[in-house]
Structures are given as C-alpha cells and as structure tokens.
Amino acid sequence: MKEQIISAGKISGVAVMLALASCTSVKTQEQTQQTQATTEQQKAETNPLMQEWTGPYGGVPAFDKMNLADLKPAMEKAMAMNLAEIEAIANNPQPATFANTIEEMERAGEELGRVFTYYGIWGSNMSTPEFRKVQAELAPKISEFSSKISQNEKLFQRIKTVYENAQKTPLPADQQRVVQLVYENFAMEGADLSPEKKKRYADINKELSSLYTAFGNNVLADEEKYVVFFTKDQLGGLPESFVKAAAKAAADRGKPGQYAVTNTRSSMDQFLTYSDERGLREQVWKNYYSRGDNNDANDNKKNIVDILKLRRERVQLMGYDNYPQWRLQNRMAKNPEAAMDLMMAVWPAAVARAKEEVADMQKVADKTSKTKIKIEPWDYRYYAEKVRQDKYDLNSDEVKQYLELGNLTQAMFFTAGELFNFKFTPVPEGSVPVFQEDVKVWEVTDKTTGEHIGLWYLDPFARQGKRSGAWATTYRAHTTFDGKKTVLSSNNSNFVKPAPGEPVLVSWDDATTFFHEFGHALHFLASNVKYPTLNSGVRDYTEFQSQLLERWLSTDKVINQFLKHYKTGEPMPKELVAKIEKAATFNQGFETTEFLASALMDMHLHLADPNTLDPDKFEKETLAKLGMPKEIVMRHRTPHFTHVFSGEGYATGYYGYLWADVLTSDAAEAFAEAPGGFYDKQVADKLVKYLFAPRNAMDPADAYRQFRGRDAKIDALMRDRGFPVPGEQTKKTNGQTKKSGGQK
Known part of the structure; x- marks a missing residue:
C-alpha cells in the first residue's frame, strides 16, 4: 500500500502519513502480526550473511x-x-x-x-x-x-x-x-527408528548440541583467563624472538615492561622448552593442562559425563552396545577392536622409548641442576632440549633461525607446484574481503594452463577469541554438479605474533604442523568430484593426506631453497641438516606416548559405563593400568579434549591419526624408493589421481591399493619412529627426515 501511494505521486507527505496512520488504526492483531512477519522476511532476504557471494574468483564471502x-x-x-x-x-x-x-x-x-x-x-x-x-x-x-x-x-x-x-x-x-x-x-x-525412539533421538541430539557448545566455550574461557606474567630477571634461556613476542603480549594486556605467556599451545610449548625458571614452567604447565578442570564455572567434568551418557543412550536406541560400535562401522577400522589392536601394537614400544628418554634427561638434570630434582612433566620439554643438544649437538633455537614463516609458506607453494602443478599468487590487496587484518589471500591456478582453481586464505596468528591449535577448512568446495564451483580453502594457525618488524620464527614441530594443515588445503584444492557429498571425509583416512605432506618439509629441495637464515639469507648448513636427520627419531617416545594416551583414553571413555564415571579418577586409573610414564601427560587431557567433546568429528576417532600415519609411513616409502625420490613424477601423479583428487568418491582402502599396489603395513611406521620391527633391522629412508608429530 505504501509503495502504491508514493509511486502515484498525487498525495503529499502529510497525506501519506495520515493514510498510513488510518490503516494502522483499523488493523486487527492478526494483520499486525502478518506485517511484522513480512518485515522480518524482508530483513532476512536482504541479510548480507545469506546473500549469494559476488565479486571476483567465482564470488567470495562478504x-x-x-x-x-x-x-x-x-x-x-x-x-x-x-x-x-x-x-x-x-x-x-x-x-x-x-x-x-x-x-x-x-x-x-x-x-x-x-x-x-x-x-x-x-x-x-x-x-x-x-x-x-x-x-x-x-x-x-x-x-x-x-x-x-x-528423521x-x-x-x-x-x-x-x-x-x-x-x-x-x-x-x-x-x-x-x-x-x-x-x-x-x-x-x-x-x-x-520408531516414532517414539526418533523423538528421543532428536531430544538427545538437542541436549548434546548445547553440551558441545558449553564444553568448547569453557576451554576457550580458560585459555583467555589464565596468563602468566613475569619480569626481566626471569628471561633466562628464552630466545630473543619469544622475549619480544612475550613483551608485546604483556603490553597488549595492560602490563608494559613485563612479559606474558598466554595459555595456548604454541606459547606454552616454547616457554617449557627454553625457560630456565622451573617454578614458572610449573605454573605455565598447570595452567595449560588444567583447562576445563578448575572446579569453577568453566569446569567440564560434569559435561563429559553427561555427553557420554547421552551418546550411549542414543546408540542403544539403534541396538548398539556402545558408541564406538556405532561410530566406527563406516571408518577404515570398522570396529573398536581393530582400532585398539593398532594402538596397543605401538604403545609398548612408545612407553619403553619414553622411559629411555627420561633416563637420559635425569642424567643431564643430575649434572646441571643446582638442586637435586626428579623429572616432572613441566621439565620434559626443557631437559629433552638439553639432551638433544648433548646427544646430537642440535639446538632447537638454532634450527628456528632457518624456519621463518614467509619462507615456509613459499616452501609449501613450491611443494604444491611440484606435486600438483599449482601456482600461488597473492591477490591484490583489498580485492578480497577478510575477517581480520592479518588474514592474507592467494589465488591458486594451474601452472601449465593458467586455469583458476581457487583461493587460499591464511590466518596465521594467535589472538583473543581464536581457538587454539591449527586447522584447515573450506568456505566453498569443488563441484561440477550445477556448473563448476571453484575452491575457497583456508589454513588457520596460532603462531605467536611478533613485535612490529620482527620475523616469525617457528619450531620444527610447528613448521611440520604448518605443512600438515596445508595438506588438508591441497586435498580440498585437488578435488575433481561432481557431487558435494563426495567432498566428505572418512575420519581415519582424511588425516593421511595431510600427514603425508609433512614429509616434504625435510626434503633436500625444500631445505636448500627455503630454509634460510632470517638475517643472512644463507641456506641451512649441511652440518645442521645432518644433525636434524641424525636426530629424526629423537623424542619419539614422548611424541607417540602423549598422543596415544589421548587416543586410548578416548576409546576407553566411550567403552566404560558412564553412569558411575568420575572423569579425573577414570583418567588416572586408566593411565596407571596402561603404564603411562608419570613424567608425560596426555596431549589432550579429558576436561579440554575438544576434538572429542566439543563435537563428534573425532569422538572414538582420535586414533585415526595413528591409522593415517600407518598409511603415511607406507606411502612415504613408495616415494623414498622411487627413482626420483619425493619428487618422482610417476608416483606424484598416482598420489594426486588416487589419494587426493577423488576425495570420498572411492572407498579409501581401494584408493590406497590403487596407489600402492597393496594394503599398507605397520612396519614402515615402526621404522619411522625408530621402534623395533620384529624380524627386521631399522631401515633408513633415503635422506628423508621423519617428522615429529605436529599439533593434533
């Protein structure tokens, strides 16, 4: 009505208002509600979050x-x-x-x-x-x-x-x-299910959704809440780059002149590795590993019990005894027994190696510590670094001088070019909207044809409100179903943001994780599927592609061209490379044990009776039965195990990293044994054709057999980690250094 009056141009503004007022005065309540509903609908239809993406590159998020x-x-x-x-x-x-x-x-x-x-x-x-x-x-x-x-x-x-x-x-x-x-x-x-069971199933999912949100937000709240401040006289052992970043972190939090360790993995890990202040190390360690377990408003123990109860009840509606039976039926493992068998095949060797590592660290502590100490969990990284220097003359901080973020990014682009024929070009500044000023964007094209493949977004730095860890995601997946859609992929890290003008130097582990997450992005970008559903993943397979890409970080071509000293530009010396290769399996006891403890706990929690469960007690008792070394803690303790309790993607699936690593180690040997090594064209073509491009269009086991000519064997994994393989001597893989875990 209003549009008609205005468009007629015959009635004055006052008349319009009077007419509208008159209309309103005689409206019934139903008409008013209809008008309000229409207004709400109009608002929704013009809502920028719903609008089709416009702009270059096939449209981009606003x-x-x-x-x-x-x-x-x-x-x-x-x-x-x-x-x-x-x-x-x-x-x-x-x-x-x-x-x-x-x-x-x-x-x-x-x-x-x-x-x-x-x-x-x-x-x-x-x-x-x-x-x-x-x-x-x-x-x-x-x-x-x-x-x-x-339903x-x-x-x-x-x-x-x-x-x-x-x-x-x-x-x-x-x-x-x-x-x-x-x-x-x-x-x-x-x-x-029957209608009654369907209703209960839906009610359970609704309850779980709120619990997952609460669990994740509690962890994030504890990450934001606990910060350790320290002073200039407590800088002993810390690298210059960390000191500058810690000064900025303190200043950003209103304490200029002091230094801050934030409660994130990257910050915690560096501090525990280098700081000479044992008391501060303990405080930082306790802050990080007590997230969600402080008996306060952000405590997650009750959420854990409630989640486990509801998950079990839900699968019992469908006739399953427990959650793992239901969850694993369409994974590569198929059942919890197969997953447990794999983990327990590796666990004893990992624990035995961890005990050797602790003994080595205790010897160093006995020699160097002013007071007699026993190695505690907050000492592990610190004394492991001392042992690394003593055994292999390898200083992690020295290695970091050659691991500058910009160079690492170029190294990943080079690898993608060699294996996938991709080219990465920065998009003109301002041409693609970003959600935060630190986010950068690159266009991905085919090196030969110039065909546009997609965009790659990078959000590199930790900040308040950003969840910890590292991850990859897609904003748009490749399909050719209703016309071709190109890929919008992203990687997200939590590197400590440096002081202005300073380089971003990262650890070997963090560099490995950077390559790992880029492997996920390449999996998205390489897709050639027609239907959207085929871009889905199988959890104990989807980590394989990303873990495999980690191996290229330590290839000669990457080391010689991109691992350059951030000040001099000189490539990493061959002597340092040799030390890294020699120490390739160093600390694998720690790396494997802390990961496997979390994976085993994930499975044990879901097999246990949740009605009598005390999460902290269960965690301690289960680890004791497994023979967990007291000097090591789970990578993700139960109260902050967001992989498992802030959603269902990894629930009873955290073992999948190990399952995928069996495939990874086996596939890496295929490259190592090829004439062209890790850049062998024939093997690389098979890698893309069978392991990346199909996404979930092929059964993972069939896809791997197409690539390798057989099923994967656990032997390569054991060799990679320096663990004994029954009936074999350790096999060296052709100058290619084993990665050391990454953030999982």
Whole structure:
C-alpha cells in the first residue's frame, strides 16, 4: 500500500502519513502480526550473511559485512528455507529416482551453507562473549533442524528406494557412491527408528548440541583467563624472538615492561622448552593442562559425563552396545577392536622409548641442576632440549633461525607446484574481503594452463577469541554438479605474533604442523568430484593426506631453497641438516606416548559405563593400568579434549591419526624408493589421481591399493619412529627426515 501511494505521486507527505496512520488504526492483531512477519522476511532476504557471494574468483564471502546482529535471523531463515526444500523433495509425487531425490538434496541448502561459513568464522577465529550467547541459543535450534531432516520418514523412504534400486541396477560409479553415503548416513542417524525412539533421538541430539557448545566455550574461557606474567630477571634461556613476542603480549594486556605467556599451545610449548625458571614452567604447565578442570564455572567434568551418557543412550536406541560400535562401522577400522589392536601394537614400544628418554634427561638434570630434582612433566620439554643438544649437538633455537614463516609458506607453494602443478599468487590487496587484518589471500591456478582453481586464505596468528591449535577448512568446495564451483580453502594457525618488524620464527614441530594443515588445503584444492557429498571425509583416512605432506618439509629441495637464515639469507648448513636427520627419531617416545594416551583414553571413555564415571579418577586409573610414564601427560587431557567433546568429528576417532600415519609411513616409502625420490613424477601423479583428487568418491582402502599396489603395513611406521620391527633391522629412508608429530 505504501509503495502504491508514493509511486502515484498525487498525495503529499502529510497525506501519506495520515493514510498510513488510518490503516494502522483499523488493523486487527492478526494483520499486525502478518506485517511484522513480512518485515522480518524482508530483513532476512536482504541479510548480507545469506546473500549469494559476488565479486571476483567465482564470488567470495562478504567477510567485511559480518555483523553479529545478522547471524541469528540469517541462520533461522536459512534453516527454514532448507527445510522447505527438503519437504518439496520428500513430497514429490513422482517415483523416487537419483535425479529427483539425491540430486535435489545435493542442490539444496546453498543459503544455509553460506551462513554456516560466517558462523564457523565467529566460532573458531573471532569468538566473543556476545557471539557465545548467540551460539548457545542457536546450537539446540541447529540440532533440531538437523533432526527434522534425518528423521523425515518420507524423505528416507525415497532415499531407501533409490539405494535399493541401485543395488539391483548399479548407477555410474560416482552416483553409486553418493547414494551409498547418503543412505548410510541416514541409517546411522536413526531414520529407521520408531516414532517414539526418533523423538528421543532428536531430544538427545538437542541436549548434546548445547553440551558441545558449553564444553568448547569453557576451554576457550580458560585459555583467555589464565596468563602468566613475569619480569626481566626471569628471561633466562628464552630466545630473543619469544622475549619480544612475550613483551608485546604483556603490553597488549595492560602490563608494559613485563612479559606474558598466554595459555595456548604454541606459547606454552616454547616457554617449557627454553625457560630456565622451573617454578614458572610449573605454573605455565598447570595452567595449560588444567583447562576445563578448575572446579569453577568453566569446569567440564560434569559435561563429559553427561555427553557420554547421552551418546550411549542414543546408540542403544539403534541396538548398539556402545558408541564406538556405532561410530566406527563406516571408518577404515570398522570396529573398536581393530582400532585398539593398532594402538596397543605401538604403545609398548612408545612407553619403553619414553622411559629411555627420561633416563637420559635425569642424567643431564643430575649434572646441571643446582638442586637435586626428579623429572616432572613441566621439565620434559626443557631437559629433552638439553639432551638433544648433548646427544646430537642440535639446538632447537638454532634450527628456528632457518624456519621463518614467509619462507615456509613459499616452501609449501613450491611443494604444491611440484606435486600438483599449482601456482600461488597473492591477490591484490583489498580485492578480497577478510575477517581480520592479518588474514592474507592467494589465488591458486594451474601452472601449465593458467586455469583458476581457487583461493587460499591464511590466518596465521594467535589472538583473543581464536581457538587454539591449527586447522584447515573450506568456505566453498569443488563441484561440477550445477556448473563448476571453484575452491575457497583456508589454513588457520596460532603462531605467536611478533613485535612490529620482527620475523616469525617457528619450531620444527610447528613448521611440520604448518605443512600438515596445508595438506588438508591441497586435498580440498585437488578435488575433481561432481557431487558435494563426495567432498566428505572418512575420519581415519582424511588425516593421511595431510600427514603425508609433512614429509616434504625435510626434503633436500625444500631445505636448500627455503630454509634460510632470517638475517643472512644463507641456506641451512649441511652440518645442521645432518644433525636434524641424525636426530629424526629423537623424542619419539614422548611424541607417540602423549598422543596415544589421548587416543586410548578416548576409546576407553566411550567403552566404560558412564553412569558411575568420575572423569579425573577414570583418567588416572586408566593411565596407571596402561603404564603411562608419570613424567608425560596426555596431549589432550579429558576436561579440554575438544576434538572429542566439543563435537563428534573425532569422538572414538582420535586414533585415526595413528591409522593415517600407518598409511603415511607406507606411502612415504613408495616415494623414498622411487627413482626420483619425493619428487618422482610417476608416483606424484598416482598420489594426486588416487589419494587426493577423488576425495570420498572411492572407498579409501581401494584408493590406497590403487596407489600402492597393496594394503599398507605397520612396519614402515615402526621404522619411522625408530621402534623395533620384529624380524627386521631399522631401515633408513633415503635422506628423508621423519617428522615429529605436529599439533593434533
């Protein structure tokens, strides 16, 4: 009505207001509500978080238009739109086919996908107390939305029809795989349950969503809350680069003239490795490893019990005895017994090596410490570094001088060029919106043809509101389903931001992690699948590609061209390279034991009866039964094990890093034994063709056999870690240095 009046141009502004006032005065309550609903709909339709991405490179996220006030209405509207699409598919009167059911499902939810991109940025990269309130409100609504789809009976019957028809008359390979994955996912989510059980299943998921949000936010709160400040007289042993970064961290927190260790892995790890102040090391260690376990408002112990109870109840609705049985059925391991067998095949050798490492450290401590001490967990990194220097004449800080972030980035680009034929070019500044000033963007093209493949975003530094660790994600995945869509990939790290003008120097472990996460990005960028579902991953396989890429950090070509001294530009001396190679399996007892303890705990927790569980007591008793060395702590203690308790991606799946590392070590030997080594063209082509480009379009076990000609063997893993292989002597892999873990 208002538009009609104004467009007619015959009534004055006063008349317009009078007319509108008159209309309003006679509206019924129902009409008012309809108007409000229309206004809300109009707001949603113009919401920048829902809008189709525009601009160069096939369209990019409008990170410069992110406004938290838009998030909740955008999410609610996008979910409603997606549900309407699903209802239309489910109620199609035509017989179910791949085209009118599966393809339409693949096509649905574009607006929601865009909103989730922004939601993920707020959750992982830019969290605030205000966002966490919105997140807490949205989590149960998102769970409810998901249940409405997974429990849509008409939809599932159509999916089941297509699946059963495909079993009788197979579809083309990629379509057959999509149908299988979609059907299995719905079946695993309780689509076949009775109405009563479906309701309980949905209620459990809703409760879990809130618990996952609370668990993750509690850990983040403890990371922000606990900071150790120290003074100039307590700088002993610390590298210059860390001192400058610590001074900036203190100044940023209102304490100029002091120094700060933040409660993040990168900051903690460096401080524990180098600081001579044992008392401060203990304080920093306790802050980090007590996250979520301080008996306060951010304590996670009750959340753990509640999560475990609900997970078990949910899978028992479907007839499973425990959560691991349900979770692992479509993983490479298939069942918890296979996963446990692998872990326990490695565990004794790891613990035995850790005890040797402790004995070596105790000897150094006895010689050098002014007072008699026994090695404690906060001493491990410090004295391991002393042993490294003593045994191998290898100083980690000396190595760091050659590991400058910009050079490492170029080294990754070089590796991608050699293996994938990718070229990375910085995009013109300001041409692509970013969500934080430190984020940089590169265009990825084919080196030969110049074809645009995608963009790569890098968010490198730790800051308040950013979750700890390192991760990769996609904002848009490759498909050719409805026209070609190019990739928008990202890597996210938590390097300590240096003082202005200072270089970013990182440890060998952090450099390894940088390559690891870039491996995930290359997995996204190399995709050649048609359907969106085929970009999904199998958890104990999807870490394989990224772990494999770690190996190129220590190849001769990377070392000689990119590992240059940050001041002189001189390449890493051959003598230092030789020391690194000689020390390749150093500290593998620690690396393997701290990881495996977390992986074993993950499985034991989900096999235990949650009704009588005390998380701290269970953790201590289980580790004692396993023979965990008291000088080592789990990489992720239970109260801050976000991989497992802030979502379900890694729940009873943390072992997957080891499963993937079996594949990694075996595949690395294929390169090491090839004529061209790690840059052998033939092996590299097979790597891309079978292990990267198909994503989840092939069964992982089949894909690996296509690459290697056989199944992977555990022998290569044991050799890589310097552990004994029954009936074999240790085998050296052709001048290629074993990586040492990375952040998992």
